[in-house]
Amino acid sequence: MIPRTLFNSDHEAFRDSVRRFMETEVKPRDEKWMEQGYADRDIWLKAGENGFLCVSMPEEYGGAAADRLYSVVLMEEQAYINCSSLGIGLHSEIVAPYINRYGNEEQKQRILPKMASGEMIGAIAMTEPGTGSDLQSVKTTARKQGNSYVINGQKTFITNGQLADLVIVVARTGGAGAKGISLIAVETAGAEGYRRGRNLDKIGLHASDTSELFFDNVTVPPENLLGTEEGQGFVQLMQQLPQERLSLAVGAVASMENAVRITAEYTKQRTAFGKPLLEFQNTAFKLAERKTEAMIARVFVDWCVERLIAGDLDTVTASMAKWWCSQKQVETADECLQLHGGYGYMEEYPIARMFVDSRIQKIYGGTNEIMKLLISRSL
DSSP states (O other): OOOOOSOOHHHHHHHHHHHHHIIIIIGGGHHHHHHHTSOOHHHHHHHHHTTOSSTTSOGGGTSOOOOHHHHHHHHHHHHHTTOOOOOHHHIIIIIHHHHHHHSOHHHHHHHHHHHHHTSSOEEEEOOBTTBSSOGGGOOOEEEEETTEEEEEEEEEEEETTTTOSEEEEEEEOSSSSGGGEEEEEEEOTTOTTEEEEEEOOOSSOTTSOEEEEEEEEEEEOGGGBSSSSTTOHHHHHHHHHHHHHHHHHHHHHHHHHHHHHHHHHHHHHOEETTEEGGGSHHHHHHHHHHHHHHHHHHHHHHHHHHHHHHTOOOHHHHHHHHHHHHHHHHHHHHHHHHHHGGGGGSTTSHHHHHHHHHGGGGTTTSOHHHHHHHHHTTO
């Protein structure tokens, strides 16, 4: 086995704390959250109290100024426990960095400490009913009227949408194309004209709220524009998307490892024709293949994490990690479910949940087809 060299003793101590939190605070309530379609707000506050939110943010804004490896630990442990309730990764590693990198000082001082404590939950609104991976084609507008921006439009498939106190809206402030796109921060409390639609009924990730959002003449002050001027939104998105896509790859690899582990355990115990399933050559070979692929993915993703920390993770490499790891995650879940037989189709078995939860990985964060298109441009 190839030893992991990313983490030191402090990271592993943090991992132990995260694992205890997931086991004692998240897992026992996960079934309830799956039924209601969202995690209770108090778990966000508990996560904040334990220092599990926005860990990489500067201390002056409520974070721990920790390196990105602590965030990797959080994403891995959530995957290992097989609970998709909390959109911590999106909140801490996607939304908060937009505020930290592009927000003004007043926004950072006011918003980031509340995100770190769990008082304020973040979301980012990119996708629209007619626009997914093609962000240049968004139709939501933010027009300057007097001393305000007035936002009109509709967003869909927004993670954390039901609970979000802060939504970063991808909106058109100018003409057609990438140069007309800007990012606008909307604080939802008391925002007239802002409306949450239904909590969407998905085939997986049942405890993670996913929403339609409506903006009907929502007025925000001009300083809610992220960046120094209009038209910077598309570039800002492109700068942050490699980190988002690597985050998906991190979760995918951890899920692959978990699927192989629980299936190996199951096939050692389950018998057929007088012997454990794992003693059948087909079972052993299938798991050997999947364990090998998980190790290949692990080495590649760990290297990508090193590149992210060094500041030189490029779009093409992040796209490779996202598409290949999510593809292998889906294949692994499917094959491991098959090795469970009929029991794998029963919801009380963890592999069933892994199967349905994994499928979205090939779609969000940019579809795998878009990832391949981006990679092909480097040929």
